[in-house]
Amino acid sequence: MPLEMNREVFITCAVTGSGGTQDRSPHVPRSPKQIAESAIEAAKAGAAVAHCHVRDPDTGAPSRDLALYREVTDRIRAAEVDIVLNLTAGMGGDIVFDGVETPLPLAAGTDMIGATERVAHVAECLPEICTLDCGTMNFAEADYVMTNTPGMLTAMGGMMTELGVRPEIEAFDTGHLWYAKQLVKDGVLDSPALVQLCMGVPWGAPDDLNTFMAMVNNVPDDWTFSAFGLGRSQMPYVAAAVLAGGNVRVGLEDNLMLDKGVLATNAQLVDRAVGIIENLGARVIGPDEVRQKLGLTKREPRS
Numbered sequence: 001m002p003l004e005m006n007r008e009v010f011i012t013c014a015v016t017g018s019g020g021t022q023d024r025s026p027h028v029p030r031s032p033k034q035i036a037e038s039a040i041e042a043a044k045a046g047a048a049v050a051h052c053h054v055r056d057p058d059t060g061a062p063s064r065d066l067a068l069y070r071e072v073t074d075r076i077r078a079a080e081v082d083i084v085l086n087l088t089a090g091m092g093g094d095i096v097f098d099g100v101e102t103p104l105p106l107a108a109g110t111d112m113i114g115a116t117e118r119v120a121h122v123a124e125c126l127p128e129i130c131t132l133d134c135g136t137m138n139f140a141e142a143d144y145v146m147t148n149t150p151g152m153l154t155a156m157g158g159m160m161t162e163l164g165v166r167p168e169i170e171a172f173d174t175g176h177l178w179y180a181k182q183l184v185k186d187g188v189l190d191s192p193a194l195v196q197l198c199m200g201v202p203w204g205a206p207d208d209l210n211t212f213m214a215m216v217n218n219v220p221d222d223w224t225f226s227a228f229g230l231g232r233s234q235m236p237y238v239a240a241a242v243l244a245g246g247n248v249r250v251g252l253e254d255n256l257m258l259d260k261g262v263l264a265t266n267a268q269l270v271d272r273a274v275g276i277i278e279n280l281g282a283r284v285i286g287p288d289e290v291r292q293k294l295g296l297t298k299r300e301p302r303s
Contacts, residue, residue, distance in 0.1 A: 013042035017253030022060025036075030115155035172204030
């Protein structure tokens with residue numbers, strides 16, 4: 001297998017996820033203002049793409065409030081620093097069973113909505129990119145399942161394509177890539193597609209290099225991919241992704257630490273990634289080049 005590293009790399013900063021990290025670091029942004037400011041600081045540090053969830057501003061709990069997404073979008077679009085906007089569409093597919101003996105009725109934390117509602121904020125905000133979690137998966141907790149059926153993915157993917165928003169396929173395991181290729185074959189998603197390889201998320205693909213290369217080798221040659229690892233694997237995966245021919249993702253959604261015992265900001269994680277990429281002999285590209293590379297269109301939200 002020849003070493004074919006990527007020489008022109010874009011960085012995605014995953015600014016704040018939906019996990020319970022809000023009380024583990026003061027740097028995890030909660031309010032739309034904080035999320036937008038953190039994305040802007042990441043852009044100044046070298047990120048070309050900001051991947052954003054929203055949270056309840058008071059509690060930090062995950063939210064899918066359309067008004068919060070709109071405020072984040074408006075603040076980022078109004079900033080002097082440019083960045084490609086990538087909004088999650090992963091909310092609304094959560095099932096929590098009520099234990100192994102009495103799984104029904106479903107427990108608190110279950111949040112299941114329809115395809116149109118899951119992409120309502122995408123239709124409103126018109127980001128360049130939105131995510132499409134391309135499969136159902138046992139996801140860390142004992143009784144929680146991240147649910148994305150083939151029918152749901154076909155519906156959501158079709159809506160994203162019709163809106164002119166590029167889906168970023170979130171692949172947590174090899175079967176997710178298999179189905180992504182089927183969505184392209186069926187004409188639901190355009191080709192070449194954009195993929196994020198999500199490594200080390202329990203209980204998807206483990207973050208060992210053999211599994212990573214199996215994921216990479218299942219991405220069609222003309223598709224664009226990025227990759228990330230969680231926690232202490234985040235920075236090693238910056239190097240691994242570039243060496244494997246891909247792009248990189250860092251940020252507080254996936255890792256809270258800069259060094260042992262040192263809490264990070266998003267900008268610091270991006271800056272660290274820039275150093276790794278440039279020391280490998282590659283160049284970090286900006287948002288305009290990403291738009292040109294991926295065929296993206298920057299648009300204002302709907303009025």
